[in-house]
Amino acid sequence: MTARLDRAEDAAGPLVRAIGPDGFLIGEERFAAVLLTPNGATLWSPPPLAELAEADIAPLLALDPPPELILLGAGAATAFPPRSFVAALEARGIGVEAMDSRAAARTWALLRNEGRSIAAALMPIG
Template sequence: MPRFDKGSAAHGPVVQAITDQGFSVDGGIYRALLLTPERAEQWPAPTLDALTIDDLATLLRLEPSPEFLLLGTGPTLKFPPRALVRALDDRGIGIEAMDSRAAARTWGLLRAEERWIAAALMPLV
């Protein structure tokens, strides 16, 4: 996992490591995780096939709305449900799906650029 010097790091939560138990953020371990530029929180993630806009309500309350949502789909890349993609598109929010490890790395890179994004990382096991 890349590390950034203090001059290039964005404020807010960053995934520092990925362990067998989950994602390490600010001393806590999260099996599944919701991230905003302001906070990280444990997420009772549904299965990908069951994921709906309601499961992302915390992220959608972000003001202003996120540029897009990074969706970590677990240990491998899978496509999110079409209904979810449409619901996000209706709100003007794009979605970028990738495996959860790649999403955690991408989160750190984009936050270092101070991008206003949100992420939902599904469990790795």
């Protein structure tokens, strides 16, 4: 199941209004895990972090133009994805910044307000 919230009228993209153990509140929709792009939010079913692969974030990699950076919210605590995941994105010219999901949501808002070309993948907190 995919839920989408388009915010074409807002240059900053979708805004995470609240974060808790039950997910991320974006607009009036709650997402357990979410992919964020400048144009919307998509429900995401991520694998365990240790198994994360390039294909798991395919919608972010399909953006045109591609993002310069992907923020990876690793859940309740900062953790790092497999080196193969980072290497695959770097080979595409895309940076990866891993942090806890709360920090990634805050960083998303800050960088989008600066007009940066980014995307985010936020894993569940709880």
